[in-house]
Amino acid sequence: MGGHSKTAKANLDAMYRIFTVPEAPDSTLSQVDQYISGNLTGFLQDHIVALEREMGEMEKDFSNPQVPEKPIFVSEQVQFLLDKLVAQSVHTASPSFIGHMTSALPYFMLPLSKIMIALNQNLVKTETSKAFTPLERQVLGMLHHLIYRFEDAWYRQWMHDPHQALGTMCSGGTVANLTALWVARNQAFPAEGGFRGVHQEGLFRALRFYGYEGAAILVSERGHYSLRKAADILGLGRDFLIPVATDADNRIDPDALRDRCLELQQQKIRVLSIVGIAGTTETGHVDPLETLADIAREFGAHFHVDAAWGGPTLFSRTHQHRLKGIDQADSVTIDAHKQLYTPQGAGMVLFRNPSVVSSIELHAQYVIRKGSKDLGSTTLEGSRPGMAMLIHSGLRIIGREGYEILIDQGIEKAETFAEMIRRHADFELITAPELNILTYRYCPARVREALTHASVEDAERINASLNRITRFIQKTQRERGKSFVSRTQLEPAHYNHYPCVVFRVVLANPLTTREILSDILAEQAAIGSEDSIAGEKRALEASVAGVLETLSA
Amino acid sequence: MGGHSKTAKANLDAMYRIFTVPEAPDSTLSQVDQYISGNLTGFLQDHIVALEREMGEMEKDFSNPQVPEKPIFVSEQVQFLLDKLVAQSVHTASPSFIGHMTSALPYFMLPLSKIMIALNQNLVKTETSKAFTPLERQVLGMLHHLIYRFEDAWYRQWMHDPHQALGTMCSGGTVANLTALWVARNQAFPAEGGFRGVHQEGLFRALRFYGYEGAAILVSERGHYSLRKAADILGLGRDFLIPVATDADNRIDPDALRDRCLELQQQKIRVLSIVGIAGTTETGHVDPLETLADIAREFGAHFHVDAAWGGPTLFSRTHQHRLKGIDQADSVTIDAHKQLYTPQGAGMVLFRNPSVVSSIELHAQYVIRKGSKDLGSTTLEGSRPGMAMLIHSGLRIIGREGYEILIDQGIEKAETFAEMIRRHADFELITAPELNILTYRYCPARVREALTHASVEDAERINASLNRITRFIQKTQRERGKSFVSRTQLEPAHYNHYPCVVFRVVLANPLTTREILSDILAEQAAIGSEDSIAGEKRALEASVAGVLETLSA
Missing domain, CATH: 3.40.640.10 (Type I PLP-dependent aspartate aminotransferase-like (Major domain))
Incomplete structure (x- = not known):
């Protein structure tokens, strides 16, 4: 009984401690906290693993439905999070991840968020x-x-x-x-x-x-x-x-x-x-x-x-x-x-x-x-x-002029990227940017030529093939983790509203440069030339050749 | 023209900077950040002003509908937030604030939240x-x-x-x-x-x-x-x-x-x-x-x-x-x-x-x-x-046993407080706690005695008076900022479902002690004895005396 109540007292003290005693400055969590404050980019680069694990593999780390009976140490949980969660999260702040509407945050948002959460209003x-x-x-x-x-x-x-x-x-x-x-x-x-x-x-x-x-x-x-x-x-x-x-x-x-x-x-x-x-x-x-x-x-x-x-x-x-x-x-x-x-x-x-x-x-x-x-x-x-506090801070610290710059350079960059795509041998711009978003797909000039003359049946076969190649490129690029564009499906009028798989690009990260955009396109072209998609490309070429031969005949 | 484009370039650089350069370690924001990490309680005590300002006064600080044209410095915004927002926020983590379902957070939640926000999933x-x-x-x-x-x-x-x-x-x-x-x-x-x-x-x-x-x-x-x-x-x-x-x-x-x-x-x-x-x-x-x-x-x-x-x-x-x-x-x-x-x-x-x-x-x-x-x-x-990350961490770091302690001590404390109210001359327990919530009101024993015998009309007058006194005590206590209980309105069966204003207490903060509870009750009793409510109390006493005299007659 004495032993039992001693344990109970110790447990109670432990519970009080988590509400009263901050993490020690040299604890894992404090170190992570400081690392993020001092060098967010470094933290993300060091901890997010580029190569994507299979979803099934990741799920194994998150499979126990039981709440653990005994408390575990904060440091143990932090290490677990770093290894299993942070490592396998998405580098949304990366300037080469241009497929999301979720992008980089201004530095000041992080400590301000901590104030907001500390106040817990x-x-x-x-x-x-x-x-x-x-x-x-x-x-x-x-x-x-x-x-x-x-x-x-x-x-x-x-x-x-x-x-x-x-x-x-x-x-x-x-x-x-x-x-x-x-x-x-x-x-x-x-x-x-x-x-x-x-x-x-x-x-x-x-x-x-x-x-x-x-x-x-x-x-x-x-x-x-x-x-x-x-x-x-x-x-x-x-x-x-x-x-x-x-x-x-x-x-x-x-x-x-x-x-x-x-x-x-x-x-x-x-x-x-x-x-x-x-x-x-x-x-x-x-x-x-x-x-x-x-x-x-x-x-x-x-x-x-x-x-x-x-x-x-x-x-x-x-x-x-x-x-x-x-x-x-x-x-x-x-x-x-x-x-x-x-x-x-x-x-x-x-x-x-x-x-x-x-x-x-x-x-x-x-x-x-x-x-x-x-x-x-x-x-x-x-x-x-109290998220309003963060919006208020953004509006005042960035100001109208600051937001104007962010908007203007995003749209300019989208226009630049659209021009790169138009000039690239392998790709076709599907929707030109009005704001900072555009779409395109794998579709070399020769294939476009064939599509303008193809019968409905041939066009469908060719577009289906282009869809598979575009999807393959998007998925492979994402899995390799260096850069990311998203994909969606559109029904362009000039392709008789056939559902076309397209790459989708959102240019909201001010750190995305012209060079990065050029590299992303080059990586996609390279993936499109890899062996594992060669069969599909041969089939595509056969359809295209068929159409163009009939044409010249 | 040259001047204009130089300015544009400088503005652009300024915008890049907020995404790439963290706050300097000696900046106001970094200092606040560190203060919160090292001593949250101290930060909240130092910065939250106890005395409540009039809402109309506070609104003056938040009245400009224009987004400022020019960016302002982070330090300027942080100082503004500390003076005008943090100072006039609610000390939800205070163990003497027992009126909310929003309470203290375990320390580890703060740096973990920063990781969550930094990852921006x-x-x-x-x-x-x-x-x-x-x-x-x-x-x-x-x-x-x-x-x-x-x-x-x-x-x-x-x-x-x-x-x-x-x-x-x-x-x-x-x-x-x-x-x-x-x-x-x-x-x-x-x-x-x-x-x-x-x-x-x-x-x-x-x-x-x-x-x-x-x-x-x-x-x-x-x-x-x-x-x-x-x-x-x-x-x-x-x-x-x-x-x-x-x-x-x-x-x-x-x-x-x-x-x-x-x-x-x-x-x-x-x-x-x-x-x-x-x-x-x-x-x-x-x-x-x-x-x-x-x-x-x-x-x-x-x-x-x-x-x-x-x-x-x-x-x-x-x-x-x-x-x-x-x-x-x-x-x-x-x-x-x-x-x-x-x-x-x-x-x-x-x-x-x-x-x-x-x-x-x-x-x-x-x-x-x-x-x-x-x-x-x-x-x-x-x-x-990704709030799930914080729930996951709570479940593992606190564990089933930890949550059990938090729940058990909350319910025990509510029972203790209920007992204090029952024994107090000025207050009446309205709803005993089943979990960690209870309600009570200002209602001395003599008034309760009168209420059990009063006519419907007299009871209504007395209850209306009790409502005004309870509301006065709750509001005054809140405005003074030392402690806080909330209030609501209940229709107790034993008062013929008359709408009674009651104090409402939620005991979820593990740092709330028996002494704090006792002090809160004492402060309420003291407020109830102040001059500014004396008129109302005399009117109440007159009604009560009327009922009790008729009774003894």
């Missing part, structure tokens, strides 16, 4: 966040101003008003889009007469009351998949996320959009929202936002713009015109963890009219009481960290 | 997270095992299967509850015959096809407000989140629940889900989960348990019995940023049957492709940080 209510509440409202105000440019007096009046919200913060673009469409849905079916609103009575009664057979969201076929998810969650159904045809430049076709809206009207389906994209995920194109705003007005629809990626283009005097019309949007999604360069977990939606959030507002007794300034009454999420 | 897909994917699946497996305790072989088979998900991670309990109810809704109205499922065709057609007039979620009136929000978002309507009466111990009344279910059935409203609570937000009580499981089965409803707070009680051999029946739940919400002691932003929902996520599964071409192991195909959110 919860922004759901002022009681657990105090000054973080007005800080977050200011950040929303700054981004609102970037988009809508209202007078300063307007912001003085509304920015800190407890009954308004210039926007709401959330973990990322998916929740931001969902929040915007939630507002759109609730505003489309408000309380009227005996009906107490869709938020109270639900969608079934709302549609019955208003005499509709359904409610739809329209977006180009390049729309982000989160919109389809939102249509599902909101009870509209994925069928009612209507994809609209795009032109050759991956921008929504306004005539096709208007036709679909008219069709829906005839079917008694409410046009709930029209979504414009400012920087599509796959190709970085921007929809004609002004035209979309007009069509949305025509059909009484909520006009939402998904600018999760492209929003910060507004910082650039040179390129902001590409987003012309965004200030007519009822709501706009922006992800700070993309082109505002904060860590993951910082999305937001801004509202032109800050009183629209009343349609989703909710209060409780123990939190977010009516009349309070608690942010939680208008967010989809509840407890949330 | 995005868990939406393996391409941007590699080993973080199996790590997250293991963490979900460990929590699944904590709840369901299936055989190891079962976990070996399913934990890493790409077509299954033992659970999904998200930013917090609200999204976790929403995800669970989204699954419940989609499973209740699946594809059948000509109907392609609610996820495709929407709720309107689903209800029409299945012949219902609505679909409802039932939970006790102590249910978290996120459930009402979920009912709104999912298109069911807030009216269809049906609050069920509770017994004197704040647990759902099973008979009342069954009655409501029968009523709904008669009204052709589908009983979609019954939600049990394992640790209510306000009082910490646990519903009779076994009974709820039976009723859910009876009505073919999805049985969800909101164990955002109470889930980790399962680590305690002494107290796990309080959650008996949780292993019969179809889904369970747990927040890691609560009693697993990770930073904000780590919630999850676990599924008994890992194939149910197919009802919300979604794929896209450029990400989360079919057959991939990408976590994003079954999460509500898209891009997400």
Whole structure:
């Protein structure tokens, strides 16, 4: 018994210790901490292993479903993480990893993140966040101003008003889009007469009351998949996320959009929202936002713009015109963890009219009481960290001019890379960059020549072969770990909308140089010449030769 | 021109620098970073100002909606944050702040968070997270095992299967509850015959096809407000989140629940889900989960348990019995940023049957492709940080025994504090702790005596007065910044369900001692004796005297 209680006391002390005694300066964890502070690039280069392990192999290190009975030492866990997790993580900060929307972070974000985590505020209510509440409202105000440019007096009046919200913060673009469409849905079916609103009575009664057979969201076929998810969650159904045809430049076709809206009207389906994209995920194109705003007005629809990626283009005097019309949007999604360069977990939606959030507002007794300034009454999420502090710091430390430089050089670099691809014998540019994103594929000039003359059947065989080669190059390059471009599938009009596998490049890391881009292309060409893909290439050549011979015959 | 391009070059260099040159060791930010690593308690004590500023005053520091044109120095921003933000943040780690579910963090969480942020992985897909994917699946497996305790072989088979998900991670309990109810809704109205499922065709057609007039979620009136929000978002309507009466111990009344279910059935409203609570937000009580499981089965409803707070009680051999029946739940919400002691932003929902996520599964071409192991195909959110790394570290470094100690001492301390309140002349315990949460209010014995005999009218007057005094004490104590308890409103049965304002205490910080608790009570008693509330107390005494005189007459 004595022994038992002695152990219990020792265990209790051990538990207190982890809350009171910091890691010793010479502990593994402190050393890692210092290494990261002093030389992040070195830390990542030293610890991330380039060569990719098989997923099945990695899973073996993470297979025990039992929480260990006894505590283990911090140093043991840190060593495990370094060996098994950090070593096999993705070097997102590497300037030769140009396939992700996740890129390098400015150095100051790391220690600032530690302050944020040390403070452990919860922004759901002022009681657990105090000054973080007005800080977050200011950040929303700054981004609102970037988009809508209202007078300063307007912001003085509304920015800190407890009954308004210039926007709401959330973990990322998916929740931001969902929040915007939630507002759109609730505003489309408000309380009227005996009906107490869709938020109270639900969608079934709302549609019955208003005499509709359904409610739809329209977006180009390049729309982000989160919109389809939102249509599902909101009870509209994925069928009612209507994809609209795009032109050759991956921008929504306004005539096709208007036709679909008219069709829906005839079917008694409410046009709930029209979504414009400012920087599509796959190709970085921007929809004609002004035209979309007009069509949305025509059909009484909520006009939402998904600018999760492209929003910060507004910082650039040179390129902001590409987003012309965004200030007519009822709501706009922006992800700070993309082109505002904060860590993951910082999305937001801004509202032109800050009183629209009343349609989703909710209060409780123990939190977010009516009349309070608690942010939680208008967010989809509840407890949330103080990411606004990192956005605020980025906006002030980088400044408008700094973000402008980051945007401008990204777009310039994309244009440079597009030119390299156009001049390269092996590759074909599929989508030229409008912002800092482009796509291309393996397709030598001779094959392109054949494709312009091939029968539908031959073209399909050739494209299928090109798909296999492009996929092989992308996968092999990724596995070797020196550089990384992603891939997706597009249906180019000039190939009769055949689904083509393409390389996708996102140029957001300011450290990516022209030389790096040239090396990436060279590595891809080299992989394309390797033995293991030679069979596929011979088959391709046979098809191509067949077409060209028929042609010359 | 030359001058202009020189400036441009300098600006460009400045932008490169923030991505390549770490803060100097003697910079303000590095110093803060080191201070936090070496002495978090000291840093928080030195920088957080106890006395609360008026919200209106704080807002002045966060009022400019313009993003500054020119970059500012990191040191300037850090000084601003220290003076205006950190100084006016909430000392959530203080052992005398016992009003929040946000508490102290183990020391190792800070440097580990920095590693996580430095790696900047995005868990939406393996391409941007590699080993973080199996790590997250293991963490979900460990929590699944904590709840369901299936055989190891079962976990070996399913934990890493790409077509299954033992659970999904998200930013917090609200999204976790929403995800669970989204699954419940989609499973209740699946594809059948000509109907392609609610996820495709929407709720309107689903209800029409299945012949219902609505679909409802039932939970006790102590249910978290996120459930009402979920009912709104999912298109069911807030009216269809049906609050069920509770017994004197704040647990759902099973008979009342069954009655409501029968009523709904008669009204052709589908009983979609019954939600049990394992640790209510306000009082910490646990519903009779076994009974709820039976009723859910009876009505073919999805049985969800909101164990955002109470889930980790399962680590305690002494107290796990309080959650008996949780292993019969179809889904369970747990927040890691609560009693697993990770930073904000780590919630999850676990599924008994890992194939149910197919009802919300979604794929896209450029990400989360079919057959991939990408976590994003079954999460509500898209891009997400690698919080699983912090949960994994907590589970291994603290271990089952460590969490057991944390749980046990929290519950013991709550019982001790309850006893102190019972013995104190000024206070009345309103809800005794089942877990580590309790509520009480200002109400001296003499007033209690009067209340037992007062007319409804007198009782209302007296309770209203007690509410004002309790609210005054809570607010004043918070503003003085030495200690903090929160407040809520309850309708105790023994006061005829009159809405009583109560203090709410959450004992999750292991550093909170008996002495601190005693001091908090003493401070409250002292505030209750201050001049500024004397008028209210005289009015109270007059009412009480009136009742007691009538009684003795």
